[in-house]
Amino acid sequence: MVITENTFDIVSETERLVIRPLKKSDYKDWLTEFENRAPSQHRHDKGKMDMSQCTQVWFNNLIDKHQDLAITDIAHMFAVFRKEDGVHLGMVDFSTLSRGDFQWGRIGYSIHNQYWRKGYAKEAVKEAINIAFNNLKFHRIEAHINLDNTASFNLAKGVGMEYECTRKGFIFEFGEWTDNLVYFKNSFE
Template identity: 70%
Template structure:
């Protein structure tokens, strides 16, 4: 399989979900679900977003950017779709932190808040982790989580990630340098779960 095929054709499925890169044809579905978001539930939920700049041309460029990031192995970004009706539920992404002797990546995940409490986060992250280890060949995956983001902590634990440490002043957000909890999983620990 060529690098391009491996990058653009990666897909995973469960009984309820499909995980794959965005395609240009996803625009209306993607936009509809972003527009359907409910107001924010807490500070880690962006809630409703201003989608006024998100024209179809803008989206085509976003898809191309995702493809380029995957080709250069900087990021691998997957959309989450519900099988029964094709609705766009959210996104899961991997950023490559280091290859060579480390094979180390960071995972991020987001489910639109109108679809919370259905197990889609857990199911999509499990699918993504399998892709990360089996197809993208990461050995170690980390989730960097704000110390007060209880939902993200529960999700990381539910897929078998373990708490490793707290990195002090790790990321600049909310107007200052904030601490992050580091949850991790590696290909050795994944096999035992």
């Protein structure tokens, strides 16, 4: 599958949000919101992070890496900004699992914890799925979610994704092979 639209030209807006790839000029806003994170709320929330290595040069290299991943259709990264003031709220990303006869991708999402419980994640993920189908030309999107990540599987259900199965020993994290819930949405639904 060849994506005819350059991922870095994609900009999508909702009532309250702008969803687009990061630009090198976003550095200060991006860094500020990471530095303003609250302490971790649970094991799936990184909370405050050491951002000392995240210089402008480091960030520029990150943007270049995002572009390379998009050009090769390995992954497509989108930042979520609040429309009214441009605050960086978080990220939504897509990894290509298979093209060809499948057109299959995985979605990941993260909203800075200081902006939780305001509906931003649901609004962002719902619009990002539209980007996945309309711009990135995926047919199927999956979310792979830890069994105890209630907020994440509630979000997946809230944007119209359906539970499909539990994959046993699916991903190595937290020092062990963990099970994941699989939620999906197909483009014709």
